Amino acid sequence: MKASTVSCPFDQWGIDIVGPFPMATGQRKFLLVTVDYFSKWVEAEPLAKITKQMVKKFIWQNIICRFGIPRRLISDNGRQFTGKLLEDWCKSYGIEQHFTSVAYPQSNGQAEVANREILRILRARLNHWGGSWVDEVSGVLWAIRTTPKEGTGVTPFHLVYGDEAVVPVEVGVESARIQNYDEDNAERRNMELDLVEEERAKASVRLMAYRQRMKQNYNRRVIPRPFQVGDLVWKKVKPVGDVGKLEAPWAGPFKVIEKLRSGAYYLEDEDGRQLDRPWSANHLQPYRAG
Structure with missing residues (x-):
């Protein structure tokens, strides 16, 4: 912080x-x-x-x-x-x-x-x-x-x-x-x-x-979670109203494409589309298949 x-x-x-x-x-x-x-x-x-x-x-x-x-x-x-x-x-x-x-x-x-x-x-x-x-x-x-x-x-x-x-x-x-x-x-x-x-x-x-x-x-x-460029991660889903509370809490996988000095990360989805804004490490988890 x-x-x-x-x-x-x-x-x-x-x-x-x-x-x-x-x-x-x-x-x-x-x-x-x-x-x-x-x-x-x-x-x-x-x-x-x-x-x-x-x-x-x-x-x-x-x-x-x-x-x-x-x-x-x-x-x-x-x-x-x-x-x-x-x-x-x-x-x-x-x-x-x-x-x-x-x-x-x-x-x-x-x-x-x-x-x-x-x-x-x-x-x-x-x-x-x-x-x-x-x-x-x-x-x-x-x-x-x-x-x-x-x-x-x-x-x-x-x-x-x-x-x-x-x-x-x-x-x-x-x-x-x-x-x-x-x-x-x-x-x-x-x-x-x-x-x-x-x-x-x-x-x-x-x-x-x-x-x-x-x-x-x-x-x-x-406790910060360090990720490296190329890592696959889950990202936390922000609930929106009562409907959002029923959704899965994590989405992904996403690939880390850039690490910022602030500890936030730019991500891209499975189709190679970059997400608009960086995500904090506190809202990411290592991706494990299965």
Whole structure:
């Protein structure tokens, strides 16, 4: 596992799809999610279906128009994120597209973490209040943005705006800053803004240390399977919905035709057709006939 490097907000975003959920108003059943790799700020939008055109519109509205043009966009190689339309559009803004290895979501770990957090909070809110999942999305995003993250030690809101958001509990119990509110607080606010870069620098150091720990823990747990060019392998089948759970878990054989420095492999099928994307060694097994 490699630890990705990012040292400032809005430079690198992960993007992914969560769902399908139970059908909501407007036939919405999917959630398009993006997360900033530095601040952990999350944006999400419920949609009925997700096409390349909708992904492009989502990136424009939720990333570029709010936070500026990113340097890199990380996704899996799902058809919604690939193809000439999106590739040419990203290139026109100087955005580098990075695709994770097939069936290797750890490469887009921040999006996976955001997905799990969204699902956990959604489930908790629906169990408590009921209602439609679509109506809870804004509240879920608010909870994520105002909760300190282990990697940075602070909230996404703080790293984006330089101060903490006033949350409902503060109004109810009148926290110190509510009680001592000063209408003419321009001096204090300017000081906070001056400290934003310092806070981000501290978060960057904490983030690098956290990622290094995660990398070491992962590498201790995972035993790599080295393959050589010419080896025959099984590849893991990624389940798709309930139907996918009934399919055989491995497919093949496939031949290894190229080994990448990252530990991923390019494969070709029995007819000599190369698969579109590299596969992680964690999702391959040596092929044994019979």
